[in-house]
Amino acid sequence: MASRFNVVAACVAIAAAPDALRAQPDQQEFRLVTPPLSISREQIRPPADALPVPDGFSREQIVHGDRVFHGEAANGQCSVCHGIDGKGTANGNDLTAGMFVWSDGSVSQLKRTILHNMAVAPGMDGDLRPADIDAVAAYVWAISHRSP
Structure with a gap:
């Protein structure tokens, strides 16, 4: 009591x-200690050609993942919630900090999270095929391992 x-x-x-x-x-x-995510900051798209490439992936996959993330391929919708720069919005967490809520940050675990999100909300992520999912998972890994 x-x-x-x-x-x-x-x-x-x-x-x-x-x-x-x-x-x-x-x-x-x-x-607020910091302003709400993405409202007052300038969002700058990271250059795909300067991002690190995870083992087992290619520069072409990173470039394709960048295009999917930003809605230029497979009707991708990632940047709508995670921001153009991947640093998050009120609807999606920061993917650049290297701290992930639903995975350990490995490409395979990022892919698992993307597949889970697609199953939970069908059609909300775009028209992603397996190669698109591999590429965007590698891209998210790359933006989380980018040098400052």
């Missing part, structure tokens, strides 16, 4: 916090 009370008290305190700050003009208001 005590733990329920603590949870309810914490929720009430959190919900009241903004009102408490507005009531005290000498207090700073809450501000």
